[in-house]
Amino acid sequence: MHPNLVDHLQAFCAVVDQGSLTAAARELRRPISSVSYSLTQLETQCGFALLGTGTNRAELTPRGRVLLAEARSVVERARSFTTHAQSLERGQETHLRVLVDVLFPRADLNRALRAFSAAHPHARCQFFNSSLATLWDDLRDGDFDFALTLAAAIPSDISARHLASEVLAPVCAAQHRLAQMPQPLPMRAFDRERQIYYVGSPLIDMERVGWLFSSDVWTVNDVDAIKSMVVSGLGWCFSAARTFADEMQRGEVVRLTCEDMQFHPARTVVVAWPAHRLPGPLGQQMLDALTLGLGQSGAQSGGQSRSGA
Numbered sequence: 588m589h590p591n592l593v594d595h596l597q598a599f600c601a602v603v604d605q606g607s608l609t610a611a612a613r614e615l616r617r618p619i620s621s622v623s624y625s626l627t628q629l630e631t632q633c634g635f636a637l638l639g640t641g642t643n644r645a646e647l648t649p650r651g652r653v654l655l656a657e658a659r660s661v662v663e664r665a666r667s668f669t670t671h672a673q674s675l676e677r678g679q680e681t682h683l684r685v686l687v688d689v690l691f692p693r694a695d696l697n698r699a700l701r702a703f704s705a706a707h708p709h710a711r712c713q714f715f716n717s718s719l720a721t722l723w724d725d726l727r728d729g730d731f732d733f734a735l736t737l738a739a740a741i742p743s744d745i746s747a748r749h750l751a752s753e754v755l756a757p758v759c760a761a762q763h764r765l766a767q768m769p770q771p772l773p774m775r776a777f778d779r780e781r782q783i784y785y786v787g788s789p790l791i792d793m794e795r796v797g798w799l800f801s802s803d804v805w806t807v808n809d810v811d812a813i814k815s816m817v818v819s820g821l822g823w824c825f826s827a828a829r830t831f832a833d834e835m836q837r838g839e840v841v842r843l844t845c846e847d848m849q850f851h852p853a854r855t856v857v858v859a860w861p862a863h864r865l866p867g868p869l870g871q872q873m874l875d876a877l878t879l880g881l882g883q884s885g886a887q888s889g890g891q892s893r894s895g896a
Contacts, residue, residue, distance in 0.1 A: 592661075595628055596662050598625035599625070682710075686736075687714050695751075699879065702879070717734065723745065735858050737856055744861065748878065750858060750877060752854070754828070760819065772843060774847045780823055782799065817840060823843070
């Protein structure tokens with residue numbers, strides 16, 4: 588491979604994009620003679636013309652048209668490599684490991700991640716489902732950069748940024764018996780109906796202590812499976828409002844009300860990390876994207892906050 592192949596491909600793409608050697612040289616901030624030399628060297632290496640000659644120098648030949656997309660890909664990958672190397676040189680991490688509470692609003696998370704990935708295409712992220720039964724201990728162990736969760740309180744050794752507020756409520760299928768009863772429901776009505784409950788590990792009997800209100804409980808370790816079971820009428824479950832947003836809009840699921848306010852617990856949507864280990868520059872930028880994505884600026888959230896468990 589020619590040692591200056593990327594430079595030659597960059598010149599080739601620039602001439603096509605800008606429409607002339609002069610404009611390409613201006614775009615690349617290189618002398619016209621340098622751009623012309625790159626094209627000549629590239630065509631010599633290929634063994635055939637990629638562009639026309641004379642006044643048609645910016646027009647692609649049939650073979651040049653075939654190779655243009657591949658040339659663009661090589662140039663873009665070279666730019667990505669350079670950006671990644673510069674980030675490493677500045678000491679900026681490029682790999683994030685994030686714990687995500689199963690109740691965390693995924694639509695908002697995905698919106699924030701789209702903005703973050705557009706600004707940081709070189710970042711590599713890993714996301715792991717969790718719940719409050721294990722989340723704080725997992726975060727303390729040091730294998731994760733931060734966690735996204737719905738919490739009633741934050742442990743004293745954890746720092747957190749407030750993102751939003753959420754009120755949970757029981758939900759069930761529109762055809763379920765609970766949905767046919769007058770609202771608000773008495774607490775005893777739920778005890779007679781099956782509750783679908785998230786449990787992430789076979790080693791844990793029940794998670795989120797205090798949220799069991801039925802003598803008939805089925806546990807599941809996947810939120811999509813819980814949604815499917817609720818929609819099919821197999822039982823009711825606690826849910827954040829946005830978890831079943833599409834199903835509610837289609838009339839498949841209804842949000843129930845109860846006379847007892849235990850069935851409508853308020854939770855704070857937060858991003859949290861160990862107090863002694865702040866996220867690095869890339870992690871901070873994801874935190875900022877999450878703050879914007881969940882509709883609240885860092886100034887409104889007051890930055891970092893901490894409260895006792």
